Every structure is written in structure tokens, then in C-alpha cells.
Amino acid sequence: MDTQLTALMINCTLKPSPADSSSDVLGGQILASLAAHGVSPASIRAVDHLIFPGVQTGMGEGDQWPSLREQILRADILVFVTPTWLGQHSSVAQRVLERLDAELSETDEEGLPTMFNKVAIAGIVGNEDGAHHIAAVLFQALNDVGFTVAAQGSVYWNGEAMQAVDYKDLDEVPEKVAQATATATANAVHIAELLRERSYSAA
Numbered sequence: 001m002d003t004q005l006t007a008l009m010i011n012c013t014l015k016p017s018p019a020d021s022s023s024d025v026l027g028g029q030i031l032a033s034l035a036a037h038g039v040s041p042a043s044i045r046a047v048d049h050l051i052f053p054g055v056q057t058g059m060g061e062g063d064q065w066p067s068l069r070e071q072i073l074r075a076d077i078l079v080f081v082t083p084t085w086l087g088q089h090s091s092v093a094q095r096v097l098e099r100l101d102a103e104l105s106e107t108d109e110e111g112l113p114t115m116f117n118k119v120a121i122a123g124i125v126g127n128e129d130g131a132h133h134i135a136a137v138l139f140q141a142l143n144d145v146g147f148t149v150a151a152q153g154s155v156y157w158n159g160e161a162m163q164a165v166d167y168k169d170l171d172e173v174p175e176k177v178a179q180a181t182a183t184a185t186a187n188a189v190h191i192a193e194l195l196r197e198r199s200y201s202a203a
Contacts, residue, residue, distance in 0.1 A: 005192050007034045008075035009043040009123075010068075012082040012093035017048050022125045022157075022167035027081035029173060030123055030155060033185040039077065039192075044068055046092050055101040065099050072100075076192045077119045078147060080138055084126025084158075089134045097138075103145045111202040115146030117195045119188045124156040125167045131156035148195065150187035155180045 009031050013021040024045070031041035049068060052059035058066045072078060082093035106114045120142040124131040135154040143149055157167050157177050173181075 003196075005037075005039045005076045005189065005196070006074065007031060007039045007041050007077040007079055008071055009041070009079040009081060010072075010096060011043060011045045012047075012080070012090045012096060013045065014047060014083065014085070014090055014092060017045050020168050021045070021083075023081045023083050023123070025168045026123045026125045026155065026157065026177075027079055029177075030079050030081070030121060030181055030185060033181050034077065034079075034189065037185060037189040039189060042071065042075070044071065046096055051095050051099060053095065053098065055098055057099075057102045057106065069099070072118075073114060075118065076196065077121065077188050078142070079121045079123060080142065081123035081125070082134060082138070084124060084128055084130045084134060087128060087130035087133065089124075089137060093138070097141045100141070100145050110199075112200060113146040115142075117199045118147050119192045119195070120147035120149055120153065121184050121188050122154040122156075124154065126157075127159040127163060127166065128161050129158060131158055148191055150184070150191045152180070152183050153188060155184050 009027040011023050011027050013023040015021050035041050049064040051065045052063040082089040103114045108114055122135045122138045124134045139149050
């Protein structure tokens, strides 16, 4: 068995590839910080895939969620990143959360819910308020389907309201964002290592 921890970023930007994305920049920084702890990183831009609406693991022919789900199942840490629009997480992020709802009725070979023993980090970026609200929504939903949330497990950046500077346009990472990234990733790795050594048990 490979003992290296793995992380998967799901970028829920509204912008298809190859458009520049502030969410991608922030998520990439989180992945780089995880990699510094020895975690193997990977990423998905959800909008590039056909994810049907629904709350099942598969929604029929053409639905690409099942292949994305397999990548989530293989990861120890999920980095869930979304932009802020109208003070809320993106519609793409909501679609992903709705598809993850199916995991409430799925179990692994040990009889545990499939997302148990996985850790979630939230990344939020935008030029308006809403980051704390979005983190609360993401963590409630992700924890509900089985993810564990480490202490101070979110990273966010709010730019000046109604201005043209996006996170991707910054010349350097703001000190507070760097500190939050370091804390969130260190704590997520700590919890993931503990869960690798001693997993949750079936009730």
C-alpha cells in the first residue's frame, strides 16, 4: 500500500480552461503547501466536465461525475475551492456538493461511509464579502457527508469591493493568506496522518 498522502483540489470557478482563474491560483498555493508536507497533489476544474444535476453517484449516460468521484475516493485530502458571487459560493460548487450528497448512502468495504477518513480544506476567493459564510456552508455540507475538518481549515482572500484587482493579479501572496494556508495545510496533514494510522470505525 502506498503510504504517501494524496490531495485533490476541486476548483469550482465558473471559467472553463484555459481561462485564468483566481480560484486556481489560490488552490494551487494550497496544493503547493501540502506538497511541502510530502502530499501528492492533483487538481480538477469542475466546469470542464459534464456534471449532471442530481443526488446520485451516477446520473446516466454522458454524466462525467462518476470518474471525478473516483478521484475523490482515492484522495486523503480534498481541497474545495470556490469564487464568491453575490456573497455565495459558485453554482458549480453547489452542483459538486449536491452530487456528494449521494455519499450519505454509500459505504466502503469496511462498512464506513465513503468519505470518512478524508480531510477537507476550503478555499474562497472574491472581490466581495461572504468568505466566512461560504466556509460555513462548505464545511457543514462536507462534514455532513463524512469529511473531517481540521482546526482553522479554510483559506480566503477578499479583495476591495467592486474593484478590478483579482487575486490572480496580485504581485505576491498576502501575509495573512500565506499564514492561513500554512496553518490549514499543516493541520489537515496532521489529521490525515492520524486517520491513516487509526481510522474511524463503523458504528
